[in-house]
Amino acid sequence: MSSIHLKGVSRHYGAFAAVDDVSLDVEPGEFVTILGPSGSGKTTVLTMIAGLNQLTGGSIHIGGRDVTALPAAQRNIGLVFQSYALFPHMTVFDNVAFPLSVRGIGATETRRRVEEALARVRLDTFGRRKPSQLSGGQQQRVALARAIVFQPDILLLDEPLGALDRKLREEVQVELRRLQRSLGITTILVTHDQEEALSLSDRIVVLDHGKVQQIAAPQNAYLRPSNRFVADFLGAANVFEGRVGSDERSIVMDGGTVIPCGAAARRPGTPVTAILRPERLILAADEAIGIVPAMITESVYLGQFVRYHVETPAGPMIAVAPGGNNGFAPGARVSATWQPDDVWIVADGAAPPA
Amino acid sequence: MAMIRRMPAEFGYVLPLLLLMLALFILPIALMLARSVTQPEWTIEHYQDLIETSVYLRVLGRTLQIALITTVACALLGYPLAYWMRDLSPQRQVLAVALVVLPFWISILVRTYAWIVVLGNAGVVNRVLLDLGLVGAPVSFLYNELGVVIGTTNVLLPFLVLPLFAAMVRIDDRLMQAAESLGASRATVFRRVFFPLSLPALAAGSILVFILTFGFFITPAILGGGRVPMVANALDLLINQFARWETAAALSTVLLVVTLACFAMSRWIGARGATS
Numbered sequence: 148m149s150s151i152h153l154k155g156v157s158r159h160y161g162a163f164a165a166v167d168d169v170s171l172d173v174e175p176g177e178f179v180t181i182l183g184p185s186g187s188g189k190t191t192v193l194t195m196i197a198g199l200n201q202l203t204g205g206s207i208h209i210g211g212r213d214v215t216a217l218p219a220a221q222r223n224i225g226l227v228f229q230s231y232a233l234f235p236h237m238t239v240f241d242n243v244a245f246p247l248s249v250r251g252i253g254a255t256e257t258r259r260r261v262e263e264a265l266a267r268v269r270l271d272t273f274g275r276r277k278p279s280q281l282s283g284g285q286q287q288r289v290a291l292a293r294a295i296v297f298q299p300d301i302l303l304l305d306e307p308l309g310a311l312d313r314k315l316r317e318e319v320q321v322e323l324r325r326l327q328r329s330l331g332i333t334t335i336l337v338t339h340d341q342e343e344a345l346s347l348s349d350r351i352v353v354l355d356h357g358k359v360q361q362i363a364a365p366q367n368a369y370l371r372p373s374n375r376f377v378a379d380f381l382g383a384a385n386v387f388e389g390r391v392g393s394d395e396r397s398i399v400m401d402g403g404t405v406i407p408c409g410a411a412a413r414r415p416g417t418p419v420t421a422i423l424r425p426e427r428l429i430l431a432a433d434e435a436i437g438i439v440p441a442m443i444t445e446s447v448y449l450g451q452f453v454r455y456h457v458e459t460p461a462g463p464m465i466a467v468a469p470g471g472n473n474g475f476a477p478g479a480r481v482s483a484t485w486q487p488d489d490v491w492i493v494a495d496g497a498a499p500p501a
Numbered sequence: 502m503a504m505i506r507r508m509p510a511e512f513g514y515v516l517p518l519l520l521l522m523l524a525l526f527i528l529p530i531a532l533m534l535a536r537s538v539t540q541p542e543w544t545i546e547h548y549q550d551l552i553e554t555s556v557y558l559r560v561l562g563r564t565l566q567i568a569l570i571t572t573v574a575c576a577l578l579g580y581p582l583a584y585w586m587r588d589l590s591p592q593r594q595v596l597a598v599a600l601v602v603l604p605f606w607i608s609i610l611v612r613t614y615a616w617i618v619v620l621g622n623a624g625v626v627n628r629v630l631l632d633l634g635l636v637g638a639p640v641s642f643l644y645n646e647l648g649v650v651i652g653t654t655n656v657l658l659p660f661l662v663l664p665l666f667a668a669m670v671r672i673d674d675r676l677m678q679a680a681e682s683l684g685a686s687r688a689t690v691f692r693r694v695f696f697p698l699s700l701p702a703l704a705a706g707s708i709l710v711f712i713l714t715f716g717f718f719i720t721p722a723i724l725g726g727g728r729v730p731m732v733a734n735a736l737d738l739l740i741n742q743f744a745r746w747e748t749a750a751a752l753s754t755v756l757l758v759v760t761l762a763c764f765a766m767s768r769w770i771g772a773r774g775a776t777s
Contacts, residue, residue: 199678219681232679236697245693246683297684 148175149210149300149333151196157204158191158357165191167357168205173335178327180336180344183354184380189337192354193303196335198222210300225294225332229306231286233278239265239289240274246297264296265289267326284315291323295330302327304336308343320347341381345369353377370427375420375493384422385464387490391417396487404461407438408490420494427489428466430455430481437482443475459483534757537750547751557735557752564731567649567721568714574654575710579661580703586662587669598666601659609656613723616652617643644726652720657713661706668702701770708767712760732756 151173158166166188173179183189194200196207198219206215214222233242243264247257265271268288278286287307294302307323308316324347327334338344344351345365353360353368353376361373372378375386389400391411398406398421408421431437441457441464453474455466464483468474475481537547551557586597604612619625620642627639642648672695680690718733725731730738732752739749 197682199682219678220684220686222682223684224682226679226682228675228679230673230675232673232675234676234680234694245680245685249683249685249689249693293683 148331150175150208151301151333151335152208153192153196153205154208155205156192156195156202156207158188158195158200159203164357166195169354169357169359170205171352171359171362173333175333176331178324178334178336178347178349179352180338180348180350181352181354182338182341182344182380184339186356187354188357189339189354190305191357193226193305193335193337196301197224197226197303223297223300225297225299225302227287227290227294227302227304227307229309231278231290233286233289233293235278237277238274239270239276239278239281242278242289243274243293243296246293250297260296261292264292267295267329268292268322283310284319287311287319288322291326295326295332299332302330302332302334304334306338307336308340309338316343323347345381353380355380370424370489371491372422372493375422378422378491378493383425383465385425385428387421387423387461389419389421391415391419398490398492400461402460404439404459406461406490407485407487408492409488411492413492413495417495419492421490421492423464423485423490425454425465425467427485428464429484430457430466430468430475431484432475432479432481434480434482437484439483441481441483443477443479443481445477446474448474457481457483533750534754535750536747537754540747547747550748551751551755557748560730560732560735561755563646563729564715567646567653567729567731568711570646570650571653571657571714572707572711574650575658575661576703576707578654579658579665579706580699583662583666583669586666594670598663601662601666604655605659609719610723612656613652613720616648616655616724620648620651643724644728646725646729648724648726649721649729649731652724653714653717656717656720657710660713661703661710664706664709665699665702669699672698701773704770705767708763708770712763715759715763716756 151171153169153171156166156169157164169188169192171179181189181192191200195202196209198214198217198221202215206213208214209222209224234245237245240261243261244257247260252260261274262271265274268291270285270288270292273281273285273289278289281289287310291307304323308319311319320343336343336347345368348365350362350364351368352362355376361368361377363371363373368377369381372381378384378386387398387400387406389398389406391397391413392399392405393415395411395413395415396408398408398411398419400406406421411417411419413419430441430443434440439459439461441459443455444458444463445456447454447456448470451470452467453470455468455475457464457466466483538544540547582601586594586601589597617624621627622639622641624642626642627636630636630640642651676694676698677690680694681687685693716733717731718737721729721731722734722737725734727734732755736749736752736756739745739752
């Protein structure tokens with residue numbers, strides 16, 4: 148169990164900053180996910196922690212030790228690649244034994260630890276096979292066993308579930324979380340999949356264009372995004388643009404529609420952008436009781452959920468409701484309502500043209 | 502079964518070419534080889550001849566030796582070259598491949614005669630060695646096995662470098678990164694990950710060089726100056742000087758068998774490399 152501290156970590160390629168001044172403190176035993184679109188620099192951060200990529204600025208400490216200038220081989224980090232990177236010419240057993248044999252660990256001890264690691268990922272009977280004889284999910288688990296067998300200080304996972312199909316991915320997610328908890332190992336996972344980030348992590352680091360956008364627990368990142376990018380990247384959102392009302396607890400849109408919201412913490416008249424998550428927007432059959440009237444324009448049945456597209460005085464909105472029999476048909480006149488606290492101001496809006 | 506049923510349709514397309522090959526290539530070779538056991542009647546005396554006449558065994562032995570030395574020399578020169586080319590930027594790789602292939606554009610005859618100019622007693626190499634005082638008298642590079650090995654190595658090096666380079670480029674960098682992150686030193690990464698993965702291509706390229714040297718004619722003929730006859734040169738003598746077609750046919754059969762055995766080995770190694 149080791150802490151990880153990134154301080155002002157940067158990676159420039161000429162004038163281009165792939166990673167720009169990233170600072171992050173990971174507690175011992177914590178599971179942190181770096182989430183971002185492709186090209187956001189998230190994998191670069193991971194390879195710099197692993198020692199496979201040089202920093203152009205900043206420092207990295209693992210377990211209190213400055214590893215900034217340390218070669219990858221001496222960092223004692225378990226790394227799982229997106230492509231698994233299993234050695235194709237070695238058996239599963241030899242793959243998992245590799246980090247032990249380069250550390251000069253004896254045959255008996257190696258056998259015991261490899262078998263234990265393979266048992267942990269439930270592949271104890273696969274030791275004699277070659278990686279090419281395994282399925283993608285099994286290869287992924289071998290890579291995981293290989294990354295934990297030498298009791299590394301920290302575990303780094305680069306889109307480990309990216310190549311798996313959806314059902315398998317959910318299974319491996321659960322298994323990964325169970326494994327991480329039982330080992331108590333500090334873990335950083337990199338992904339572009341917001342569901343994966345939300346379901347696995349203690350905290351999420353949202354990265355875009357090499358810069359940290361937000362560091363927060365999953366629920367906070369989802370419901371209280373720090374800016375419009377985080378709001379959009381973590382899921383669908385209804386967006387309101389307007390000015391803070393005189394009570395500081397509402398947003399007045401350009402058309403005059405008043406949107407009740409939580410404490411704005413901004414002066415009345417400040418232009419702002421706010422979001423409301425679709426599952427927090429509640430549709431009621433009675434037109435009169437809601438905050439704004441709404442008309443269903445489309446209903447999309449998704450099994451567990453139904454997604455409604457509605458037209459309101461505040462513009463088009465999306466609502467997600469549990470799937471049931473008593474849904475609304477397109478054309479139905481309903482009303483939309485929400486808890487004011489669920490409307491979250493993400494940014495000061497652009498100043499209106501003079 | 503499916504293949505046999507599908508054969509006729511495809512067979513029709515290749516039939517003309519197949520017949521042409523059969524009539525102009527396979528049949529003459531078969532007739533030629535058949536001479537070794539059918540002239541003047543069914544006999545194995547020409548093979549007995551090969552075994553009992555020490556000169557043929559010596560030629561075969563020397564050919565084998567030169568082929569092995571050339572193969573090892575090509576491997577020792579070609580492996581580091583291919584490894585170095587792998588780490589170049591893509592533009593430089595194109596340039597390096599072009600330089601490796603460049604000799605193919607020059608006639609093998611011209612290249613071989615060029616070695617005479619370079620390696621002769623008054624050649625560039627000897628003059629430099631003499632001027633530096635490294636040797637007292639000119640080193641004889643030509644008209645001996647050393648000259649033949651130098652010449653064949655030069656001509657055949659690209660046959661090893663190109664496939665080896667292509668295979669090395671395909672080795673995923675992330676495998677080496679993974680090995681490094683698992684605690685392996687640079688040397689260990691090379692020894693336990695990179696080298697084993699490049700080995701099938703090295704073996705296949707080496708076998709190709711070996712096969713080509715085994716039947717090489719021009720370079721040994723010129724740089725050996727008739728003093729280092731290899732199998733192909735012996736065949737030339739047997740047919741053009743002594744008109745002993747039967748013995749030549751027997752010797753050719755031996756050459757073909759060795760070549761096919763090497764080819765089978767390279768296929769086997771290739772197949773093993775593909776499954777691992």
